[in-house]
Amino acid sequence: MDEFVVIKVAHVVGSLKIGGAERFVIDLCEVQKNNDIAPVIISLGQPGEDLEQECHQLNTPVFSFKHSLFIKLAKVFSQLRKCDVIHVHTPHALKFIYPLLPFLSAKCIYTRHGAAPLAGSHWVKLHLKAEKFVDAITFVSQEGADNFQKTHDWKTVQSSVIDNGVLIQPIEKAKPESAVLRVGSVGRMIPLKSQITLLQASSLLPLSVQENLEIHYFGDGECLSILQDYDEQQHWPVKVFFHGMVNDRDKIYSSFDVLAVTSETEGLSMVIIEAMANRIPVVATNVGGNPKLVIEGKTGHLFDYRDDKTLASLLISFAEDAQIINTLGDCAFSYIKENFSLETSAKKYAELYEK
Numbered sequence: 008m009d010e011f012v013v014i015k016v017a018h019v020v021g022s023l024k025i026g027g028a029e030r031f032v033i034d035l036c037e038v039q040k041n042n043d044i045a046p047v048i049i050s051l052g053q054p055g056e057d058l059e060q061e062c063h064q065l066n067t068p069v070f071s072f073k074h075s076l077f078i079k080l081a082k083v084f085s086q087l088r089k090c091d092v093i094h095v096h097t098p099h100a101l102k103f104i105y106p107l108l109p110f111l112s113a114k115c116i117y118t119r120h121g122a123a124p125l126a127g128s129h130w131v132k133l134h135l136k137a138e139k140f141v142d143a144i145t146f147v148s149q150e151g152a153d154n155f156q157k158t159h160d161w162k163t164v165q166s167s168v169i170d171n172g173v174l175i176q177p178i179e180k181a182k183p184e185s186a187v188l189r190v191g192s193v194g195r196m197i198p199l200k201s202q203i204t205l206l207q208a209s210s211l212l213p214l215s216v217q218e219n220l221e222i223h224y225f226g227d228g229e230c231l232s233i234l235q236d237y238d239e240q241q242h243w244p245v246k247v248f249f250h251g252m253v254n255d256r257d258k259i260y261s262s263f264d265v266l267a268v269t270s271e272t273e274g275l276s277m278v279i280i281e282a283m284a285n286r287i288p289v290v291a292t293n294v295g296g297n298p299k300l301v302i303e304g305k306t307g308h309l310f311d312y313r314d315d316k317t318l319a320s321l322l323i324s325f326a327e328d329a330q331i332i333n334t335l336g337d338c339a340f341s342y343i344k345e346n347f348s349l350e351t352s353a354k355k356y357a358e359l360y361e362k
Contacts, residue, residue, distance in 0.1 A: 012043060013043050013044065013045050014043065014044045014045070014091050014092060014357075014360050014361070015044075015045045015047075015089060015090040015091045015092070016039065016044055016045070016046045016047070016090060016091065016092040016093075016094055016360065017046075017047050017048075017049050017086060017087055017089075017090040017092070017093050017094065017113075018032045018035070018036065018046060018047070018048045018049065018094045018096060019049045019051070019083075019087075019093060019094065019095045019096060019097075019100040019103075019104060020032055020048060020049070020050050020051070020052075020096050020097060020100060021050075021051050021052065021096075021097040021099040021100050022050055022051065022052025022053075022056055023048070023050045023052055023056040023057065023058040023059045023062070023069070023071070024052065024056050024057055024058065024252070025057050025058065025225075025226065025252045025253070025254055026194075026195065027120070027171075027194075027276060027277030027278055028096055028097065028120040028277070029058055030058070030256075030277055030281075031120070031171050031172075031277050032048060032096055033048070033058060033061060033062060033065070033067065034172075034173065034174050034349055035349065035352065035353055035356070036048065036062075036065070036067045037065060037067070037174070038174075038349050038350055038353040039353055039357070040067075042353060042354075042357060044357065044360070046067065046068075047067070047068040047069070047070065047086065047090070048062055048067060048068070048069040048070070049069075049070050049071075049083060049086055049087070050069060050070070050071040051071075051079075051083075051099070051100055051103050052071060053071065053073060054071040054072070054073050055071075056071070057252055057254045058254055059071060061254060070082075070083075070086055080103075080106065080107065083103070083104065083107070084107050084110070084111075087104070087107060087111055087113065088111065088113075090113050091113055091114065091360070092113055092114045092115075092116060092360045093111065093113045093114070093115045093116070094116045094118065094356070094360075095115065095116065095117045095118070096118050096120060097120070098119070098125055098130060098133070098134075101117060101133065101137055102133050105133065105136065105137050105140070108137070108140035109140065114142045114143075114360065115140055115141045115142050115143075116141075116142065116143050116144075116145065116356070116359055116360070117137075117141045117143070117144045117145070118144070118145045118146070118147070118169075119144065119145070119146050119147070119151050119152075119155055119274070120147055120151075120171075120274050120275075121151060121272075121273075121274045122148055122150045122151040122154055122272045122273060122274045122294075122295040122296070123154065123199075123272060124154035124155060124157065124158040125155070125158060125159070126158050131158065131159065134158075134159040134161070135159070138159075138161050138163060138164060139163070141161075141164050142164070142165065143164060143165040143166070143167070143359050143362075144161060144164050144165070144166050145166070145167050145168065145169045145356075145359070146166075146167075146168050146169075146274070147168070147169065147170065147171050147274040147275035147296060148168065148273075148274045148275045148295050148296030148299065149168055149296075150272075150274075150294075150295045150296065151168075151274050151295070151296075152166065152168055165359075165362075167355075167359075169352060169355045169356065170275055170299075170346075170347055170351075170352060171274075171275045171277055171280060171347065171352060172280070172347050172348050172349035172350070172351055172352035172353070173277070173280045173281055173284045173343060173347060173348070173349055174284075174349050175284055175343070175344050175348060176284075178256070178257045178260055178261055178285055179261075186219045187219050187220075187221060188216070188219060188220050188221070188264065188265070188322065188325055188326045188329075189221045189223060189262065189263040189264045189265070190205065190220070190221070190222050190223070190263055190264070190265050190266075190267050190322065191222075191223045191224075191225065191259070191260075191262060191263030191265070191266050191267065191282075191287075192205055192222070192223070192224050192225070192226070192266075192267050192268075192269070193225045193226060193259060193266070193278045193282075194225075194226050194268075194270075194278055195226055195227070195228045196224075196226050196227060196228030196229065196230040196231045196234065197228045197229060197230060198229075198230060198271075199270060199271050199272065200228075200230070200269065200270050200271075201269045201270060201271055201312070201313065202224065202226075202230065202234055202269055203230070203233060203234060203237060203269075204269040204313055204315050204318060205222060205267045205269055205318070206222070206234065206237050206238060206241075206247070207237075207315040208315040208316070208318035208319040208322060209222065209243075209245050209319070209322070210241060210243070211315060211316060211319040212319055212322060212323060212326075213323070214244070216322065216323055216326045217243055217244050217245045218244045219326065220244075220245045220246070220322070220326070221245075221246045221247075221248065221263075222245060222246070222247045222248065223248045223250060223262045223263045224247070224248065224249050224250065225250045225251075225252075225253050225259050225262075226251075226252065227251055227252050231249065234247075234249070235249060248262075250262070256281065260281065260282060260285040260287060263287070264287065264325075264332050264336075265287065265288055265289070265290060265322075265325055265332060266278065266279065266282040266287050266288070266289045266290070266291075266307075267289075267290050267291070267318070268289060268290070268291035268292060268297065269291075269292060269312075269313075269318075270291075270292055270294065270295075270312075271292070271294065271312055272294050272295050273291075273292070273294055273295035273296055273297050274295055274296050275295075275296035275299065275300070276291075276295075276296065276297065276300065279291060279297065279300045279301065280300060280343060280347055282339075283300065283306060283307075283336075283339035283340060283342065283343045284339075284340060284343045284344070284347075285340075286333075286336035286337060286339060286340045287336055287339065288306060288307040288308075288331075288332055288335035288336050288338075288339055289301050289306065289307035289308075289339065290307055290308045290309075290310065290318060290321050290322075291307065291308075291309060291310075292309070292310060292311065292312045293309040293310065293311055293312075294312060297309065300342075300343075300347075302338075302342065305335070305338050305342070306335060306338050306339040306342050307335055307339065308321050
């Protein structure tokens with residue numbers, strides 16, 4: 008890249024609430040600043056959302072607008088006109104800026120961070136119309152690419168899979184009491200994530216394991232009350248903590264020793280990548296991009312969606328031999344460091360920006 012050319016990139020996100028895609032965008036901006044790219048983040052959410060302050064602390068320009076739809080569109084248009092590249096990170100963001108695309112000369116990159124096919128009629132219509140304005144589409148997993156193309160069949164747009172990456176900065180964690188197994192769940196509390204599976208699996212554990220089990224939930228959403236009600240109804244010794252929305256990654260990844268991902272589908276999960284980068288092994292459903300990260304018996308374990316019995320047996324194995332956590336965690340860290348650095352992701356996106 009010519010060192011005298013600075014590419015201005017607008018990253019358009021649906022919001023700056025806690026989420027893997029949003030965190031990835033913020034971290035990606037940090038790397039891009041050091042590589043002749045001037046990034047800005049345009050959030051279509053409300054001003055003052057959880058991650059907006061983090062952008063300010065990192066001196067990453069961020070714009071969010073609390074106005075009527077027409078004025079908001081005008082203000083977003085004004086910002087996009089200043090940029091060489093528009094990098095759209097959610098289908099909701101694509102829907103919002105679609106009316107503006109015919110009037111913008113910037114290159115448009117569209118990244119699908121999830122694996123869902125977006126098969127609803129409104130999504131099919133949007134993607135049919137938007138195809139001619141998008142220069143390249145990227146996916147974070149092959150499953151996501153396959154699902155998208157089966158539904159939308161974009162033949163005229165350059166397509167590629169670019170793995171998410173993470174800044175390799177493992178936190179220092181205080182060692183918990185040796186007998187306590189701390190299991191974490193991080194993400195939006197929606198039906199797709201099926202966090203209830205972790206509680207259901209825990210109900211199958213022997214009393215001796217339940218007495219030394221902590222479950223730490225980070226996130227919020229429509230299923231929160233269901234999880235809380237289930238916990239209250241059990242009258243069990245398991246200690247369940249609902250931390251709500253937390254944007255301090257040090258707090259999140261110092262709170263548990265094993266990450267449980269129970270989703271019905273996943274792209275390339277930033278939560279899994281971040282946990283592994285902090286030497287935390289993962290038990291995850293065998294879906295989407297999870298098997299690319301969770302190497303069976305090396306960086307963690309896989310189980311079938313809603314298979315609470317297998318998940319319970321995995322939790323028992325961790326409870327009975329804490330050394331497994333350290334062994335898998337070290338392997339997980341090495342695997343992420345070697346294969347999923349954010350610098351590699353940033354380089355691949357920069358190549359798309361320049362073409």
